[in-house]
Amino acid sequence: MSKEIGITVKKDENFSEWYTQVVLKAHLADYAPVKGLIVLRPYGYSIWESLKSSLDQKLKATGHENGFLPVLIPESLLSKESDHFAGFTPEVFWVTHSGETEIGDKLALRPTSEALAYSMYAKWIKSWRDLPLKINFWNTALRAEIKATKPFLRTSEFLWQEGHTVHATKEEAEQEVMSILEMYKKTVEEELAIPVITGKKSEKEKFVGAVYTTTMESIMPDGKALQMGTSHFLGQNFSKPFDVKFLDKQNVETFAWQTSWGISWRLIGALIMIHGDDKGLVLPPRVAPIQVVIVPIYYSPQDMEIVLSKVSEIKQALTKHNLRVHMDVRDEVTPGYKFHDWEMKGVPLRVEIGPKDIAKGKMVLVRRDNLKKMDLAFKDTENGILCVLDEIQQNLFENAKNLLREKTREVTDFDEFKSEMETGTFLYSPWCGQTKCEEIIKESTGADIRVIPFDAKIQDSKCIICKNQTTIHAIFARSY
């Protein structure tokens, strides 16, 4: 494979350039003509489809339904919850004209849909019998990015889902917030093989308009944190301005309790960064567009016939198990070229079959995760391959857990904190809970509170800045 086609930089030497090359050369995405926007090519979109399908099933199984909201929101509506509006306004795209006609109340392109959804919910909800209302929307959000475009991580339009639920009681709404966060964690860990730490955001970092925000965070190989998904408890902060109320069982008019939550295609960005290597992408089998690629090897027409017939037979056997299998029968490139090409594209398992293999009744398997080769007897094809794919999924998850463990450190001294932060880590430190101390840390190190973990070992300690007694431990990191 020529240099131009393969990945030309090493992951740990120039992480940012490595990332861009993987995205472009593995045909995941490409830059659109407008700065800040990207196009998803089918290979990249297919990963989103797998992720979407997995989450969609879980949402439907728990009584959520899908709906559709238009992308245009009038300014007057968006500004009804003022904190929320102030938070988004600097990055809103505004539609001011249709054709030649100027629009009076200018229209925002959806930065998120709380305002629009709740103005509708207010019309639909009358009684406690209409609750809970649990609607999810698979769409895109638009927030103008001024920094350089980074596919999946920093783009002005991104694919996501946004869920918006309404409940009769505070308790039920808070349960929903947690059960969605758990569903997200399960999806990311099982499908993408990426471990996450769940907890709350600080007041400073919460969603604008929420009572509190729960989050799941991961650490990337360069030591920066990535927010993987959030689930917000909105309390009655939106139900009051948007008039989302209902008659309760005692026939008393009551403001409803609400939640909203979302994950986006930045999960694909995390997937690339966490599992990729110097050869390119490494995909967990559960979301790989192609799970098994079969490369037939032959140098004579007679061999060709024998090999292709065997390869087709194997493909058929695997397809019956709903595996996504590709037979690479290109004749203009060598088997060696094909190996490198599919390695760059991160296909979890490669099968090589030549005439000598057929004579011995076996094929050669090459795992993408550890590049190990092994023979597999034809008689064991189906179970053997299903089993290896499971092992790959598990192994990638184990590796990612090791990365998270290595990159997480406990620090109680601020000088140590500052030097450790330079090495790129999740720093687990005591914090008094005041925004003032959080801001000092941000100013001097560039690190935010990413998450206040649910499973923190609560023990008496002193805030790393003000030295006041505290039981709060937070994870600090620089972030994407």
Place this chain on the structure above:
Amino acid sequence: MSKEIGITVKKDENFSEWYTQVVLKAHLADYAPVKGLIVLRPYGYSIWESLKSSLDQKLKATGHENGFLPVLIPESLLSKESDHFAGFTPEVFWVTHSGETEIGDKLALRPTSEALAYSMYAKWIKSWRDLPLKINFWNTALRAEIKATKPFLRTSEFLWQEGHTVHATKEEAEQEVMSILEMYKKTVEEELAIPVITGKKSEKEKFVGAVYTTTMESIMPDGKALQMGTSHFLGQNFSKPFDVKFLDKQNVETFAWQTSWGISWRLIGALIMIHGDDKGLVLPPRVAPIQVVIVPIYYSPQDMEIVLSKVSEIKQALTKHNLRVHMDVRDEVTPGYKFHDWEMKGVPLRVEIGPKDIAKGKMVLVRRDNLKKMDLAFKDTENGILCVLDEIQQNLFENAKNLLREKTREVTDFDEFKSEMETGTFLYSPWCGQTKCEEIIKESTGADIRVIPFDAKIQDSKCIICKNQTTIHAIFARSY
């Protein structure tokens, strides 16, 4: 059921008001705060999901893949194919600001994605080996509607899919145009139970920028035609301005041949109009969000226990066959209220079970399509219900075919044409092929050429306007 909840006008007395009431009261959709825009409620969105899933499977089985394109297209790019641009520009929404910042090259909200897709394809396609490229996009398009909003039929943003393919030869591209049209016809006829007439559009009515447009058309009960989907042969009209070219097998640089095609949620509008009746919506089982609703009937606690246990058992048995079944266990409304409610929502089959039925080992079925009642023995539950659902699907299709037949007339005299057009029909008439005659018909009757059917009985005749000899027969109608 009170008047406010049920449909209060008759379909054949005030068709337009009937339509609006069905959309709103059956909870399919609602008006968004911006004129011209609607929100899809889960019951309506679920129909779109079924339709999407059916077409998506067919597209994937024929080698199409999905991708993602951003909604923003720079004016400079959109205007590259000038006819195309001129056709869309009066209805384009323009983004002029992000936050407070004015945007230099203003951004169009996607009215359709030919320009954007092909600017990307030009980068991706190098050689004949990269062809065919067949990518589909499930997204929305935005075209400012100045007339009154009509849900699913006249909205400024609509859900659709747009497919964009690139081929090495003219023949292959033309085959694609036809095979997509056939796929659309099959989907609409089998899933929505609506018959369509396929053929070509006239030069005047074709897609701006296409060489020719193929279409499928249906007639609605008010006699207006509805375009149900189009598939365009673009020739090299876009590949030239957008530089979509490839090295052919002889290593000669060649402009590619292209197609584009789409269907939208207006198919849901057709579904409502064609099958609905005075009681409300009537849904074909294949796309109904709820295919079977079970209403338990009891008046004492003892009966309740017996009935609910039987109802649960039946629901479980049907769910195993992947049927979408709902048990209506509301205790605040009467069985009679429930019957009317589910009739309005168009659920294809209602099952009623009370203690007397259980004593006789049977349930009562009520079909939504013809409101007929029948008994079904418990022992025949699964086969019996699957079979009735099939019959309902077939019966709705037969009824719709009868409507199409009744509303289609052959006319060769223009005076007769004018009076027939007042009765609301598809008029099948000889036409010379000149735009001039087409325009005379439009001006004096308001009717367009909807489709020049592929299966027209080609026989020598005289143009209904200029009396020149012709072999072309076209279908004229007023339209949505």
